[in-house]
Amino acid sequence: MALIEIKGVDFTYNELETPALANINLSIEAGEFIAIIGGNGSGKSTLAKLLNVLLLPGSGKVLVDGMDTADEKYKLKIRQKVGMVFQNPDNQLVAARVEDDIAFGPENLGIPGPEIRKRVDQALELVGMAGFHDYPPHELSGGQKQRIAIAGIIAMEPDCIVLDEPTAMLDPKGRKEVMDTIHFLNKEKGITIIHITHFMEETIGADRIFVMHNGAIYKEGTPEEIFHSISDIKRLGLDVTVVVELAERLKKEGFNLPDVLTISELVDCLC
Amino acid sequence: MLIELKNVTHVYEHERGTRVLKNVNLEIRENEFIGLIGHTGSGKSTLAQILNGLIKPSEGNVIIDGIDITKEKVNLQRIRQKIGLVFQYPEHQLFEETVYKDIAFGPGNLELDPEDIEIRVREALELVGLNYEEFKNRSPFNLSGGQQRKVAIAGVLAMKPEVLILDEPTAGLDPQGRRQLMGLLETLYKKEGITVILISHRMEEIARLSTRVIVLCEGKVQFDDSPEKVFAEVEAIKKLSLGLPEITEILHCIKERGFDVRTDIFTIDGAVKEIVSKLRRKDIC
Ligand SMILES: Nc1ncnc2c1ncn2[C@@H]1O[C@H](COP(=O)(O)OP(=O)(O)OP(=O)(O)O)[C@@H](O)[C@H]1O
Ligand SMILES: Nc1ncnc2c1ncn2[C@@H]1O[C@H](COP(=O)(O)OP(=O)(O)OP(=O)(O)O)[C@@H](O)[C@H]1O
Ligand SMILES: [Mg+2]
Ligand SMILES: [Mg+2]
Numbered sequence: 265m266a267l268i269e270i271k272g273v274d275f276t277y278n279e280l281e282t283p284a285l286a287n288i289n290l291s292i293e294a295g296e297f298i299a300i301i302g303g304n305g306s307g308k309s310t311l312a313k314l315l316n317v318l319l320l321p322g323s324g325k326v327l328v329d330g331m332d333t334a335d336e337k338y339k340l341k342i343r344q345k346v347g348m349v350f351q352n353p354d355n356q357l358v359a360a361r362v363e364d365d366i367a368f369g370p371e372n373l374g375i376p377g378p379e380i381r382k383r384v385d386q387a388l389e390l391v392g393m394a395g396f397h398d399y400p401p402h403e404l405s406g407g408q409k410q411r412i413a414i415a416g417i418i419a420m421e422p423d424c425i426v427l428d429e430p431t432a433m434l435d436p437k438g439r440k441e442v443m444d445t446i447h448f449l450n451k452e453k454g455i456t457i458i459h460i461t462h463f464m465e466e467t468i469g470a471d472r473i474f475v476m477h478n479g480a481i482y483k484e485g486t487p488e489e490i491f492h493s494i495s496d497i498k499r500l501g502l503d504v505t506v507v508v509e510l511a512e513r514l515k516k517e518g519f520n521l522p523d524v525l526t527i528s529e530l531v532d533c534l535c
Numbered sequence: 536m537l538i539e540l541k542n543v544t545h546v547y548e549h550e551r552g553t554r555v556l557k558n559v560n561l562e563i564r565e566n567e568f569i570g571l572i573g574h575t576g577s578g579k580s581t582l583a584q585i586l587n588g589l590i591k592p593s594e595g596n597v598i599i600d601g602i603d604i605t606k607e608k609v610n611l612q613r614i615r616q617k618i619g620l621v622f623q624y625p626e627h628q629l630f631e632e633t634v635y636k637d638i639a640f641g642p643g644n645l646e647l648d649p650e651d652i653e654i655r656v657r658e659a660l661e662l663v664g665l666n667y668e669e670f671k672n673r674s675p676f677n678l679s680g681g682q683q684r685k686v687a688i689a690g691v692l693a694m695k696p697e698v699l700i701l702d703e704p705t706a707g708l709d710p711q712g713r714r715q716l717m718g719l720l721e722t723l724y725k726k727e728g729i730t731v732i733l734i735s736h737r738m739e740e741i742a743r744l745s746t747r748v749i750v751l752c753e754g755k756v757q758f759d760d761s762p763e764k765v766f767a768e769v770e771a772i773k774k775l776s777l778g779l780p781e782i783t784e785i786l787h788c789i790k791e792r793g794f795d796v797r798t799d800i801f802t803i804d805g806a807v808k809e810i811v812s813k814l815r816r817k818d819i820c
Contacts, residue, residue, distance in 0.1 A: 277677065303709040305683025308536075339557075341544050351680065351707065352624065405573030429680065432706040433623070435574045437777035462709055465781070501711030506739075506781040506803065508805075515808045527785055534814060535792035 266291035267424060267456055268315060273324035284310045286479045288324070292458070294423060295403045297450045299467035299487075300460045302476030305503045311412055311476070312426045314460070316346040330425070331499075334382075344373060347417030351429040353409035354402075362388075362404075362412055363397040369420040384435065387415040389451070391445050405445055407438020411445055418449070424456035425449065431463065439463075464491075465505045468525050492523050536600055536617060536730065538563040538586060543595035545581055555581050556592065557754040561697075563732070568724050570741035570762065571734045573751030576775035580623050582751070583700050586732070587618040603744045608693060616645065618695030623666070623703050623734075625687035629675040634660075634686050637675050641694040659689035663724040664715050680707045683775075699723065709745045713740075720744060739780035742766060742801035750775065763799040780805045789814070 275285040285307045293297055300308050313319040314326050317333045328345055331338040347369075350356055357367040366384045375383070391411040396404075396448050401412055410430055420497065427446065430437040432520055447469055449455045459470065462530050467473050475483040475488045477500050484491065491497065491504045495513060500502075506510075514534075524530045538561075545556040554577045561620055563569065563586075573579050584590040585597060588604050588611040597604050604812065621626040622733040631637035640658045647655070660667045663685040670678075675686050684707045691699065699720075705713045721744055735741050739763065741748060748765040750758040752775050758765045766779055769787065778789065786798045786806060796813050800806050 278675070279677065289538065304680040304685070304707075309679060407776075423717065429707060433575075433703060433736070436738065437773075437776035438575055439736070462713075464710070489562065500804045501709055503710035503714075507785070510782065510785065510803055510806060513803060514611055514810060515809065517811050527781070527788060531788040531792065534810070535789060 267296075267329055268292040269325075269327040270359055271325045271327070272320040273314065273326060275307075275314065275319065275322050277310075282479075283322070284479055285314075285321075288479075288481060290474065290481060291482070292424075292454055292456065295450070295454050296455045296472065297447070297470045298459065299470035299473045300458065300476060301462070301467060301473060301502055307375050307477040307479040308476055309428055310350065310479075312428050312458070312460060315424075316343050316348050318348070321355040326331065329461050329483040340395065341371070344420055345422055346424045346426060347420055349410075349417055349425060349427045351428050351432045353406070353413040354417070356413045357401040357409060360400055361397065362393070362399045362401055365401055365412060366416045366419045367505070369416050371386075373420060379530035383421070384415075387418040390418055390449065391415045392441070405438060406416065406434045407441045410434060414442070414445060418455075418490075418516070424458065426458040426460075428460045429462065430459070431461065431466065439466075443469075464503055474478075475502070487525055488523060491525065536565060537598075538618075538698070539596075539598040540585070541598065543585060543592045543597065544737040545578075545585065545590065546593045549583075551656065555754050556585070559595070559679055559754075561749070561756065561759070565730060566724070566728045567730050568720075568744050568746045569730075569732045570745030570748040572736070572741055572748065572777055577751040578754040579751055580702055583620060583702050583732070583734060585619045585802075586700055587612045587698075589620065594792045599713070605650070606667075607771040612644070616694055618640070619691040619694050621691045621699075621701040621704050623686050623706075626676075628687045628690065629683065632674060634665075634673050634675050634678075635669065635671040637686060638690045638693050641690055655693045656689075657691040660686075660735055662692055662710060662719055663689045665689070671788055678724065681709055681712060684708060685712065696729070698732070700734075702734045703736065703739060704733070705735060717743065732766070738766070738778055739782065739801065740782045742783070750777070751770075762801065767799060775793040786810075 270288050270290050271481050272285050273288040276283040302308050319384055320334050326333040328342045357365050366387055367380050370380045370383055391414055393411055425531050431442050446457050450457045468487050474481050491508045494504050507530050511521050511530055521533050540559050540561040544554055546552055546554050571579050585592050592735040601714050629637055632692050638659055639652050642652045642655045657667045720731050745762050748762045779799050786796050789796050794813055796809050
């Protein structure tokens with residue numbers, strides 16, 4: 265059974281005529297790293313909110329580990345399985361100390377005290393912030409804050425983490441730190457990752473990319489498959505990565521290059 | 536419009552006295568395109584708000600066209616009409632019930648005819664790539680992240696400011712929206728002579744149009760120079776939690792393999808030319 269299964273889902277916001285999501289069908293296996301890209305307003309955040317019961321589908325079904333999100337009795341269980349990290353960590357960090365912030369989620373789940381302390385330590389360790397227990401979150405850097413927000417989700421021991429543009433406001437170093445962290449969680453801890461981003465280069469390490477357009481999944485494939493149909497991607501108002509674009513331009517100039525995705529692949533082939 | 540900062544230091548009161556800007560001296564001349572970069576928390580947004588009079592610095596002077604706006608009785612409203620600021624978080628800027636009212640708010644204070652206001656709202660929405668009829672009656676709070684960002688930008692454009700300060704305006708925009716906005720900034724800067732101050736964590740955006748790059752580190756100005764000079768300081772830039780534009784990074788990697796390519800190039804066009812001229816004759820793969 266897939267971890268997440270979406271079957272024939274439509275969603276329309278109250279005041280609007282056009283649906284934000286139309287006939288979405290997809291399934292995500294446990295342990296996958298999924299990237300979602302798509303133009304502004306294409307429905308990415310709406311889709312994300314369906315996964316942890318912030319929104320319910322208008323028609324169709326969203327199943328998490330076989331549990332229907334529309335069934336009230338599964339709501340808490342699903343939220344425990346699927347954690348959500350938003351763009352701006354400031355909106356997510358509530359407590360005066362890092363430790364209390366991370367403990368907040370597990371406390372709401374009714375986890376006993378000693379277990380919470382263990383989880384806080386583990387979560388901080390996992391995101392590379394061990395020893396930051398007493399720090400006031402507002403004194404941390406953006407990358408650090410975002411990692412604390414992720415730790416808060418990890419402490420709830422989810423099977424899956426959905427990240428909605430988690431690196432949008434970070435400096436280049438912070439962005440890299442957060443990307444390294446979520447890849448680590450995926451590889452070493454087997455946590456399923458669903459990563460929504462406008463940074464095309466952040467999708468290169470994903471198992472699959474979903475491309476959204478006008479509320480539908482326009483296309484789905486590996487990074488190779490998605491980025492090597494350049495004209496298709498550009499038609500949607502999206503873009504390929506700098507590496508892919510440069511390689512393509514060099515091919516037109518007569519360079520004999522294979523399909524490459526990373527800087528090191530490109531440079532190895534060129535030099 | 537000439538903006539001068541003299542010995543500007545800032546402390547947020549409830550922040551236990553940490554100086555988030557430390558003795559900043561800057562002169563921003565007419566029709567410059569300034570890229571402002573720095574690690575998270577380095578003071579960029581604070582500086583942006585000081586430049587248009589939203590925050591009064593704890594110490595030092597902010598002189599705009601000869602008038603010290605840190606002094607009493609200065610008409611800050613007029614300053615803010617001329618120096619437009621797009622906030623880092625659009626939700627801090629949007630407040631009306633409809634997109635139309637939100638964008639019309641600024642021009643509404645300029646004593647324009649209602650028809651002129653409508654024209655401005657229409658134009659501004661078109662400039663950011665949102666359809667006027669589709670969006671004018673929508674609530675700005677029920678939009679997608681990128682749509683909200685665009686409305687916030689439109690609200691400032693509708694004021695037609697002489698100086699445009701944009702605090703991470705491309706965060707949350709899709710690639711096409713980003714390209715459109717950068718194209719728009721280029722036009723405003725080149726054709727209309729506007730001064731642009733662009734804050735961004737995307738180095739390629741900063742490198743592309745800026746005539747001058749200011750790098751903040753822990754509240755101090757660390758570099759203030761041309762993009763070519765600033766991004767040549769590779770080690771220092773990386774130490775400051777920043778990076779190189781990706782295309783420049785690729786050229787550096789090629790250079791490390793022993794090819795004599797230039798590394799002060801920030802565009803794909805430029806990089807293609809350079810690689811073709813220096814690597815052509817080698818057998819490839
Ligand atoms: N709370 C809301 N009320 C009404 N309409 C909404 C609401 N949130 C989003 N929408 C609309 O639903 C559509 C999909 O929005 P969504 O936020 O899912 O897009 P997105 O792909 O996340 O875009 P972005 O890249 O800009 O964040 C858009 O047309 C948007 O205007
Ligand atoms: N309203 C405030 N009250 C107290 N401290 C603040 C306030 N706003 C910012 N700070 C602090 O001032 C310092 C500079 O913040 P600023 O927002 O100017 O940084 P920035 O360079 O814009 O960072 P980012 O890239 O994350 O947007 C930070 O340490 C921040 O925590
Ligand atoms: Mg979104
Ligand atoms: Mg800022």
